[in-house]
Amino acid sequence: GENVGLHLPTLSVQEGDNSIINCAYSNSASDYFIWYKQESGKGPQFIIDIRSNMDKRQGQRVTVLLNKTVKHLSLQIAATQPGDSAVYFCAEQRLGSNYKLTFGKGTLLTVNP
Amino acid sequence: EADIYQTPRYLVIGTGKKITLECSQTMGHDKMYWYQQDPGMELHLIHYSYGVNSTEKGDLSSESTVSRIRTEHFPLTLESARPSHTSQYLCASSALGGHGGELFFGEGSRLTVL
Numbered sequence: 001g002e003n004v005g006l007h008l009p010t011l012s013v014q015e016g017d018n019s020i021i022n023c024a025y026s027n028s029a030s031d032y033f034i035w036y037k038q039e040s041g042k043g044p045q046f047i048i049d050i051r052s053n054m055d056k057r058q059g060q061r062v063t064v065l066l067n068k069t070v071k072h073l074s075l076q077i078a079a080t081q082p083g084d085s086a087v088y089f090c091a092e093q094r095l096g097s098n099y100k101l102t103f104g105k106g107t108l109l110t111v112n113p
Numbered sequence: 114e115a116d117i118y119q120t121p122r123y124l125v126i127g128t129g130k131k132i133t134l135e136c137s138q139t140m141g142h143d144k145m146y147w148y149q150q151d152p153g154m155e156l157h158l159i160h161y162s163y164g165v166n167s168t169e170k171g172d173l174s175s176e177s178t179v180s181r182i183r184t185e186h187f188p189l190t191l192e193s194a195r196p197s198h199t200s201q202y203l204c205a206s207s208a209l210g211g212h213g214g215e216l217f218f219g220e221g222s223r224l225t226v227l
Contacts, residue, residue, distance in 0.1 A: 034215065043203050043218030044156070089155065101216060102172070103148075103156040 012110045019077040021107045023090035032093040035075045039086045085111045119219035134189045134222045136204035145187040148203040194226045
């Protein structure tokens with residue numbers, strides 16, 4: 001079936017390094033994507049979003065890249081900090097889905113001091 | 114910070130009990146959602162609502178029910194809890210219009226059924 005999934009379930013990086021978290025989607029009708037961060041014991045928090053008419057979008061220390069050809073999404077975090085340790089989910093929305101978001105499995109990012 | 118609140122945060126109950134998980138938001142959002150999330154796993158949509166008196170089943174079948182009598186309130190009820198209902202339940206809301214856009218999540222209600 002159609003789904004949003006992640007390439008790696010865990011990622012461990014050193015403080016100060018850049019992190020890249022990947023996400024694959026299979027539905028070409030997906031036209032809106034969001035990255036969420038979920039810290040332990042909390043609800044997901046919005047990080048950044050991108051629409052399908054864009055390839056790249058930048059925020060504060062974060063960049064999302066969208067490759068529609070291979071249906072791939074990535075989240076880049078610059079100068080990763082211990083506070084970035086969390087589970088990161090990508091979510092996609094499809095045209096005609098009545099605004100519902102479908103979430104991927106999540107990647108656990110651990111930042112080592 | 115999002116103004117969406119869930120109670121209780123943690124609930125441990127016995128099999129067969131009826132429970133209601135409360136969710137309230139003060140942002141005036143028309144759309145509200147309930148997601149179910151097992152530890153370390155993805156979120157699965159179980160219910161959503163586009164406004165007062167509107168409720169729909171989500172992608173994951175659930176024995177729970179919801180109601181939307183007021184814009185700000187979207188409670189979830191389990192008539193007879195079972196151990197298989199043990200999970201975290203996350204409520205979210207978003208503004209109507211265009212894409213669904215950013216969902217604002219509550220802190221979640223972690224339910225354990227013994």
